[in-house]
Amino acid sequence: MLEKAPRTSTEDIRRQLAERIISSELPPGTVLDETQLASEFCVSRTPVREALKQLAASGLVDQRPHTRTVVAKPDEKKLAGMFELMGHLEALCAGLSASRMSPQERDALDTLHGEMALIVSAGDRQAYITANERFHAAIYRGSQNPYLEEITLSTRQRLQPFRRAQFSTLGRLAKSHAEHGMILEAILRGNQTEAERMMHTHITLVEDAYRRIGHAADDQATRV
Secondary structure, three states: OOOOOOOOOHHHHHHHHHHHHHOOOOOOOOEEOHHHHHHHHOOOHHHHHHHHHHHHHHOOEEOOOOOOEEEOOOOHHHHHHHHHHHHHHHHHHHHHHHHHOOHHHHHHHHHHHHHHHHHHHHOOHHHHHHHHHHHHHHHHHHOOOHHHHHHHHHHHHHHHHHHHHHHHOOOHHHHHHHHHHHHHHHHHOOOHHHHHHHHHHHHHHHHHHHHHHHHHHHHHHHHO
């Protein structure tokens, strides 16, 4: 007797859609149609509707009564505010990591940075994106402040589609890795002030890289 395939739960749908949004498979502005998603996941519209509500609560989608649900696309002012907060949160994590990371954590971060140099040399954008997330997550964890780690990860997730876009710019992998090197050096030396400064600068450059992409796209659209 054939076993029935397990039903896709609301949480499964939410998680899969969140991953697609964060990876930019579903870019900002994409319409999320309940009927199409229900067909894709082989479920009724009820769990899809609930999953979309949860994504709206986390800020990944915009959902208004009697209108379409779309992948969130913050206006310029809101996006600038999100990057500003991200800069302060990550700087705080880096500074605390400089004073609190264990020797084992410092060694692991140093090793990861070395591995990322090989990824940069290979020009493997996707592998670098994955390693980049590990690098930053290790610094959040190294702050030894679980609540700070939680809210920093949450804010990063909300900005992820915009942060990842930076790596499509020429030479950004190498520049990002060099910026990581300065953050790492400050952490390894236990220099809290310098770690904070280097991380804040890094996030500012991430935002600048993303905005250059947006301006280039606008220019192209105008020429067309």
